[in-house]
Amino acid sequence: MSNMPTTMTTTTKAATMNESKISARKVQVFYGDKHAIKDVEIEIPPRSVTAFIGPSGCGKSTFLRCLNRMNDTIANCRVEGHISIDGENIYDPKVDPVQLRAKVGMVFQKPNPFPKSIYENVAYGPRIHGLARKKSDLDDIVSSALQKAGLWNEVKDRLDAPGTGLSGGQQQRLCIARAVAVSPEVILMDEPCSALDPIATAKVEELIHELRANYTIVIVTHSMQQAARVSQRTAMFHLGELVEENDTDKMFTNPDDQRTQDYIMGRFG
Secondary structure (H helix, E strand, O other): OOOOOOOOOOHHHHHHHHHOOOOEEEEEEEOOOEEEEEEEEEOOOOOOOEEEEOOOOHHHHHHHOOOOOOHOOOOEEEEEEEEOOOOOOOOOOOOHHHHHHHHHEEEEEOOOOOOOOOHHHHHHHHHHOOOOOOOHHHHHHHHHHHOOOOOHHHOOOOOOOOOOEEEHHHHHHHHHHHHHOOOOEEEEEOOOOOOOHHHHHHHHHHHHHHHOOOOOEEEEOOOHHHHHHHHHHHEEOOOOOOEEEEHHHHHHHHHOOOHHHHHHOOOOO
């Protein structure tokens, strides 16, 4: 990934870094010859929820996966431009993608618990990253992560039961606990509620609201109502381009771009 030249002054750059957890500049993504993401630039503030909206195939999930280098796992995918977290270029050759993904956790569209016990689902990450020196430390991490995911009271008496035996909403909260257990700074969520019923969705949305006090959250959602409920900032994608990005209230009441207005009003998508 190439570093793009910057024209920002030192003062402006420092101010931007202070305000942003994640900074993206001139980001391009190619799948072979297909130009999937075009010149995306965005600043994502810390300890807040930023929602990516837009019609299917617009590039929002592709861009989300740039933020923890998940696109590295796709053979014909090429990413160009500059993405930094806390001012550090995450595509620098010195950056270990495995360590990056501990710092930038991800929750997927479909709950994907490991075929292990509830306890082992949460303990797996801290164990491989060496975050617990003894069993009691690991127990504390597991209980804390399950509490943060709003799941502890429902599973504390059956931690040895398989994670795959939980309901869909519980499985998704288990996956959130698994992400939280390695002490990330950023949590990416790719349509985390699209496979859930309304009650489970409401619980996950409440959890997102609570988690933003301690984490930077970026969520891709096909539901504009969900974006309006959970986020403070919203970014609109269309045909691989970032159309606009602003405070969520403004985006849904007085967007700057007609394409955003048309999408919110249901004229396409």
